Amino acid sequence: MSTSNVRTTADLYDTYVLKNYGRAPITLARGRGAQVWDDEGRAYLDFTTGIAVNALGHCHPHWVAAVQRQAAELIHTSNLFRNANQGELARRLAGYAGPGRVFFCNSGTEANEALIKLSRLHGAKKAGGAEGKCHKIICAKNAFHGRTFGGMSATPQQKIQKGFAPLVPGFVFAELNNLQSFADLVDENTAAIFIETIQGESGVHACAPEFLRGLRELCDKHNLLLMLDEVQCGLGRTGKFYAYEHAGIRPDAIGMAKGLGGGMPMGAMWVAEPHAELFHAGSHGSTFGGTPLACAAGLAVLDVIEKENLLEKVTLQSAPWIASLKKLAADFPQKISEVRGQGYLVGVQMASDSAPVIAKLRELGLLVVGAGNNTVRFLPPLNVSEEELAKSVEIFRSAVE
């Protein structure tokens, strides 16, 4: 039989898939733990985890069993009805965040849209019910909040915004870790401060704990909501369930997604108790948000984080791993500028373009993600082994040598 009419995946992508990504030239076919295999059977250590999504690595047995069981029971109902899994997952997320309520959606940018809408409701309340007046949101320079209009308008990057004007009005941008720069932008029309606790896409830049504490005070003083985008840094990646916990503060609202479903597309907004009352029946919604299936996946992720003590494990194992990356950077000062990050959200900033390094790592069997500023981003699963962490450093060393 002739195979001439059998088209390769690469060919199908070239012909039919929208050209909005720069993709690595491999097709992934299967995964287990921190390993993936391509369609030619080549194995890779996967430190992309689908961009911080596969928190438990690939195909964790508890997650797979929970999803298979739920898929055979009830997958989707819409939010016209209650489902037990959504109630339970909301309870457990609020258990980490504090007294408040949870809204479920399907992605990070949607979680952020919910936060932006929350800030509008808060602003209108502040302005005595007048809409459109108190609507300003102060974000950080170099932020990334997603690709929908709200998220994109909060993302002051030419490469992301170009071609899509007019954007959503009301976003202004201050200098990360510069409290005065945020304070200077506050006026009577300001409703909220909205930032990533750790900027991921821009190259792994963390908010200093004292900066976060200063923002908390600033928000309290001016009746602004402190809204944190924990889409990438949350859900255990830094060794705390939410990354802001390191600063000992509590925000008014949190956006989460990526690791939440452990591979199932899902997002969520948590809102602190008094502000949660700003939403009422009809004021926001999502057809798919919080399905029994997605929430079963989310519950399975939390089960494993808790049963396998992953927060503690991330803290203990990441420290020597980051230290060995820093040692490597010290050995190659002309090639590596800086190692930044916490837990399993780590950026290694190269002295020049990181793309060739990322390609070289892939050839050597390690998958990592690019980020801003020539940064190579390492996002291992939360249950990665010490051996796999050591192997990533070894491979990285041979790529820069």
Ligand SMILES: *Cc1c(COP(=O)(O)O)cnc(C)c1O
């Ligand atoms: C990935 C990311 C988003 C967008 O999430 P999507 O699921 O791609 O919409 C928003 N904020 C941060 C900090 C992210 O890392």
